[in-house]
Amino acid sequence: MTERGAPSLIDVAREAGVSTATAGRALGGYGKVSQRSRDRVADAAARLGYRTNGLARSMITGSTQTLGVLVSDVSNPFFATALRGITDVTQPAGFEVLLSNTGGDVDAERRAMAVMSEKRVDGVIVAPALPSEGAHLARAIDVGVPVVLLDRLASGVPNADSVTIDNEHAVAEAVGHLVELGHRRIGVITEAGGDLAHLRKGNRKRGLLPSAVRLRGYFSALADAGITADETLVGAARYDRESAYDAATGLLDLAEPPTALLCTDNVLASGAYRAAQDRGLRMPRELSLIGFDDEPWTTLVRPGLTVVEQPTYDLGVRAGKQLLDRIDGGPGRARHAQLQAKLVARDSTASPR
Amino acid sequence: MTERGAPSLIDVAREAGVSTATAGRALGGYGKVSQRSRDRVADAAARLGYRTNGLARSMITGSTQTLGVLVSDVSNPFFATALRGITDVTQPAGFEVLLSNTGGDVDAERRAMAVMSEKRVDGVIVAPALPSEGAHLARAIDVGVPVVLLDRLASGVPNADSVTIDNEHAVAEAVGHLVELGHRRIGVITEAGGDLAHLRKGNRKRGLLPSAVRLRGYFSALADAGITADETLVGAARYDRESAYDAATGLLDLAEPPTALLCTDNVLASGAYRAAQDRGLRMPRELSLIGFDDEPWTTLVRPGLTVVEQPTYDLGVRAGKQLLDRIDGGPGRARHAQLQAKLVARDSTASPR
């Protein structure tokens, strides 16, 4: 804004010699207008350099043609790619995206939701920072703002649609691949180390971060293969490369080190990969390694990294579509879509020697 | 929206037993209100679940507290990182970001600008798709929407601020590094091959894409080193890995191949790196390679890639700050900031054997 006296519809109407109602109809493409009026109004608008005030329009129509997207970090390739999927499907439908970076902080997420709500977005796609905290999301739905959960579920939000990856299955495939190759001592590098105790008892799928779901999947996949899980082989790391490096090193230092390592995320994978290299371990002969997500570097390193490829872009596309559907379909039974990840075997995995 | 009868300020005022003016002042934090009124209004608002209608507020105040950001591709790590820089500095200042993906298409960019303008954003940060087309940006500035150019300039937009990288200097450093090591036949992989003829004559810095500026920088750096440029060593590629792979292969197939290769972008660098690997060339002994941008993979591959590191995150931060300054400073002489890139020498460069 800040523009000093931008021409309004009243100005255009006066210039065209019609009523504001007619001018509005001609410019907005609604209602009936004669060709003659339409032309005169169009001319007048062009002459004056008229731009519709979307604020005023939205206030009346009840639609802003804007969607909120809340993620923890846009610069993370995962979210950046999903975001691209979202905009690719919503922009052609006439929606713009209002982006908010929560930094993984629930309070920031709460504030962002409030802002989105005040700005009257038509719907929101959110990757909840903390699956256990869903009250603010439920509230949004209550006041009529459709919510689609992306990548992870949240508890206490029964009416939110969701689009997630079948992480349990994804990890099962990865572990299955290693078992088939003959591995029995399979380690895991995870950022859900803190949920370990929690996982042992509960079986709540709702309200778990992907990392925790993957860790649980790791245990059940081992069980399915008849392998007794050894918690010594769980390398807990924070979400950064250095920490993963240390966790991997720790496992490799074991008296009986694992012959294979599963990383539940690509940031962790890069740390583990580096740790293996620095130790002079030859992959896959001396160590098999599996990562998550098919990023460029995984094909550039030697050996190329075997990965579980998530359909990240598609995740965004599906979430966008689901939100659009919900926006014009109105409230109703929540829909939950689960996309399948795919194992891409490359040269970092082989039979143990 | 869509919410059926959300409570308005009138409802809150009635519930609190005050006028809408007082209710508005209490909730909006402007004007004078007695503590007593403030409390009653706050209670009433909480009871009713009142949410301010930002649309109505913005219409009056003339500010939406929203910034537009237009880039060609959010999923590109470069833009994703810059975007994070933008939100990190503008969100704390109370601004939200309206994101638009132009796909590098000027028409899409024009449409996006129009939408941003109708939505009355307080300002716009844009990485112009085509530096030669700036009319729509100039128009936005004319109607009072501050514009900050990101990463590249555009012609015909004299009043836009800009934050860019000093690409000329960045390339000069890279070439200088190679020359110092003793290289004389230095090839370049570029996506600005089409601008070659254009570059030979003109010297317009304005309105050139970074890739073209870098290519020009390559030529002038060679000249500075007293090396006669050999256009045979210019490998033109499209903006994808495969094309860069082919371009690099073409140069390496030359009767007199280059001993060093400069890639003006990291996507191109990954293609060239792969090409060198596939040819069995040992880096840096048989070929020196330099990339752009310091992405994770550059330290994961062996040898680690020597790169020109752009301050991408900072680019976003600076652009965000500049826009905020402009928004509360009002129009004035355009400011142009140029950030310096830095050469990070790793193991992919050495003296030619």
Added chain:
DNA sequence: CTGAAAGCGCTTACAG
């Protein structure tokens, strides 16, 4: 097809 009038939900002088 057209227009006069009401109204969306706020904030802002203005007067008290």
Added chain:
DNA sequence: CTGAAAGCGCTTACAG
């Protein structure tokens, strides 16, 4: 400090 009234710039019944 408080309130009645005007007004931001549109769209929407309603009547013609």
